[in-house]
Amino acid sequence: MTRNLIIVITYAVALVLIVINFVPIMRAVWKFIVLFKPFFMGIAVAFVLNRPCMAVERFLNKRLFKNRLKVLVRGIAITVTYLVVLLLITLIISFIIPELIKSIQVFLSNMGAYIDNFRDLTNELSELLGLERIDLSSLDKLILEYTNRLGSSLTELMPKIISITTGVLSFFATLVITVVFSIYILAGKERLIGQCKKVFSTYLPECLYKKGAYVYRVVVDVFNKYIYGQLAEAFILGSLCFIGMVIFRFEYALLISVLIAVTALVPYFGAYIGGFCAFMLLLMISPTKAIWFLVYLVVLQQLENNLIYPRVVGSSLGLPGIWVVLAAIVGAGVGGPIGVLTGVPIATVLFTLLRNDVLRRSGKQNVK
Known part of the structure; x- marks a missing residue:
């Protein structure tokens, strides 16, 4: 009875301390996540690519290697998976994104005509319903203000070219570390999971x-x-x-x-x-x-x-x-x-x- 009471009091005190210090705790957790961001991103990438990699590995084992040379098969499967992902990214960058940019540019160039059409439509609906006309002049001002702000933002970005370059280099460095971590996890996932199971089963009830x-x-x-x-x-x-x-x-x-x-x-x-x-x-x-x-x-x-x-x-x-x-x-x-x-x-x-x-x-x- 006394032991259970002590446990309940301990949990209650811990809960109160967590609630009181929730913001500092979350900041500390976020700092920890940012510090090991490439590692967590590598885990996420490996998790997403695990099933395609396993499918390629099963195909190779069944059709070509007959469950032999498992290390070689795993390496080929990881390579094929990343090549497919790289191909998809290349196709998106080469074909889809330019067309999207072109569509957005066409839409923005015709924005004035579209706003006029929308204004005529709202006026017709207002007359049909017997309501007062809706004033959309503020919408034109809002779009013009947003366009000017976008232009000034692009102008202000020019002096920050050094920081932008630093950010790009940091992104690529993080990307390389993430890919290395994900490859390492995919290559030795059974051993890593087995080690984690052994540690947790040893130290946990x-x-x-x-x-x-x-x-x-x-x-x-x-x-x-x-x-x-x-x-x-x-x-x-x-x-x-x-x-x-x-x-x-x-x-x-x-x-x-x-x-x-x-x-x-x-x-x-x-x-x-x-x-x-x-x-x-x-x-x-x-x-x-x-x-x-x-x-x-x-x-x-x-x-x-x-x-x-x-x-x-x-x-x-x-x-x-x-x-x-x-x-x-x-x-x-x-x-x-x-x-x-x-x-x-x-x-x-x-x-x-x-x-x-x-x-x-x-x-x-x-x-x-």
Whole structure:
């Protein structure tokens, strides 16, 4: 009884100290993360490339080497994986980004005409509904002010060329260290995992070690489903959107398709956010095309969710939609765009652990 009381008091005091010193603790954690940023980035890159690397390795073992020369096979698989990634990055930089820049330049050059079309549309709607006309002159001033500010920002960047160069060099240095770490992790992942298991099993109580191993399995499973599932969904949805927009001759097909694909990285409602932005863009060009695009996107989204995604990706995260929205909002408030992307899988991990614990305690599921 006394021992349990001491444990409860210790936990309570520790919790109070953490709450009181939450900001300094988070700053210390952030400094630690920044200090070892290349290492953590290497782990993230190795985690993302692990499944493609394993697929290449299985193919080589089955077709060519017949499960011999495992070290050589692992090296070839890692090399092929990085060459494919480098090829994809080269294709994006060489073909997609220039077209995107061209589309953005065309859109900005036609901005005045688009604003006039949008003004005429709002005036017609106002007359139809019997409302007063909406004054959009402030929108013109806002766009002009933003353009001037962008130009002055570019001018102010010129004296900072030295710091920019230093930042670029630092980025490449971090990139090289990250790639080296990721290659080392991919090459010896079994040995590294085995060493970690041995250390934790030696110094942790058996009960705590088993719980930690269970949490690790849940985290790996959730993040695997999230990363590959959302990347596959974004690629499929963006590609189908681009094909359809080219067939139906919608304007800015590549720009809008990339926008849809990027926003689709957020589960459930991300593509609809991108679709709304695309709808507003097309609305300034042609209200009729904007409505037809919205109809096409809704049909495409339903087709992708109910037919293509389950066959290509498989099971989803299993997190209810309301919690996805809440996780994305909290993640955005804490970590910005990165918080939006990481908030959903983190919430899924917590939801899975809580659900399995409730089922285990109620006797409906035996979770190890």
